Amino acid sequence: MLKSEIQNLPSSAELPCSDDTPVDNEEQNFIPNFLLFLLEYLWGNRQDWFFGVDMAVYHTTGDNPRIPIIPDGFLALNVERRKGEGGRSSYVLWEENNIVPILALEVVSQTPGGEYSSKEALYAKLGVLYYVIYNPRQFRGDRHRGLEVYKLVKGKYRWQVQEPVWMPEIGLGIGRGLRNYGGVEREVLYWFDEEGNRYISTEEAEQQARSQLSEMRQELDIVRQQVEQERQQREFAQQQVEQERQQREFAQQQVEQERQLREQLQRELERYRQQLGDLGEP
Structure with missing residues (x-):
């Protein structure tokens, strides 16, 4: 034109x-x-x-x-x-x-x-x-x-x-x-x-985004629950380890008490023997 x-x-x-x-x-x-x-x-x-x-x-x-x-x-x-x-x-x-x-x-x-x-x-x-x-x-x-x-x-x-x-x-x-x-x-x-x-349309995109967000939140909740379970399991395991440690310490204390008691008995026995020996001399 x-x-x-x-x-x-x-x-x-x-x-x-x-x-x-x-x-x-x-x-x-x-x-x-x-x-x-x-x-x-x-x-x-x-x-x-x-x-x-x-x-x-x-x-x-x-x-x-x-x-x-x-x-x-x-x-x-x-x-x-x-x-x-x-x-x-x-x-x-x-x-x-x-x-x-x-x-x-x-x-x-x-x-x-x-x-x-x-x-x-x-x-x-x-x-x-x-x-x-x-x-x-x-x-x-x-x-x-x-x-x-x-x-x-x-x-x-x-x-x-x-x-x-x-x-x-x-x-x-x-x-x-x-x-x-x-x-x-x-x-x-x-x-x-x-x-x-x-x-897709805008509302479909928004719906998909909401659905994905909801799924992510659900997955996050599951992960949080798993983390919490693992934390509790670790705490339980730590408690068991502590209990076992205390039991070992208690056992060691018992062994030590028994050893001390044996030593004390041996000393007493030795003392009695000496006393009896002194009595038997003319």
């Missing part, structure tokens, strides 16, 4: 941030926000990404740059994580070095939204590499799966069959999983590693 053309385009401050269309099911709001929260945990130290939720994406591939496409969620890489003091109100390609989101997410609603037709064509034209359609309630009947991930190959989207789908350009996989929170179990989308292992 020429510099003169960019100068004629509206700024993000002049453009609406969304179309204010209300969602008609809970998943449309929860799923993309949940993925965002997971990324905040996984990529907390990175500053080169942005995940938008229900945010207008303005582009120049259509007839009017003031008409955006509004994914339920999208991920852009190699952009500022937070733009300006107040952050982004919309994602305007000509203010983002024309960096197209690498992933777009649509959560199918009861009201037809063109997820499998017009939006798919527009995302392909825009150059979005991965297009994710999540349809947990099967609003379109049996024609589509609950989760479909498409990759743009030579201008056309190709369905990625295996789940979770590994996306090497992003360094993440995406797939479904069950989340239990407050005793309520529900299906959600998760990020995965290359081996297909699900990344």
Whole structure:
């Protein structure tokens, strides 16, 4: 795009941030926000990404740059994580070095939204590499799966069959999983590693940390009990050694008393003999 053309385009401050269309099911709001929260945990130290939720994406591939496409969620890489003091109100390609989101997410609603037709064509034209359609309630009947991930190959989207789908350009996989929170179990989308292992959420990490801490405390209590038992055993052994020492001393004292008594008896006997000998002389 020429510099003169960019100068004629509206700024993000002049453009609406969304179309204010209300969602008609809970998943449309929860799923993309949940993925965002997971990324905040996984990529907390990175500053080169942005995940938008229900945010207008303005582009120049259509007839009017003031008409955006509004994914339920999208991920852009190699952009500022937070733009300006107040952050982004919309994602305007000509203010983002024309960096197209690498992933777009649509959560199918009861009201037809063109997820499998017009939006798919527009995302392909825009150059979005991965297009994710999540349809947990099967609003379109049996024609589509609950989760479909498409990759743009030579201008056309190709369905990625295996789940979770590994996306090497992003360094993440995406797939479904069950989340239990407050005793309520529900299906959600998760990020995965290359081996297909699900990344845990912050509350799961905290729960694991609490469990590990509890296990460490239990192990520490066991060690303390063992140390105390060993101390008591040492004290008992020392007491036995002391008792044996005292017994040996007592035995030695008895032996000494007996020796002294024998010596005394011998002296008395010798004295009596001398007295008897004196009496027997004429």
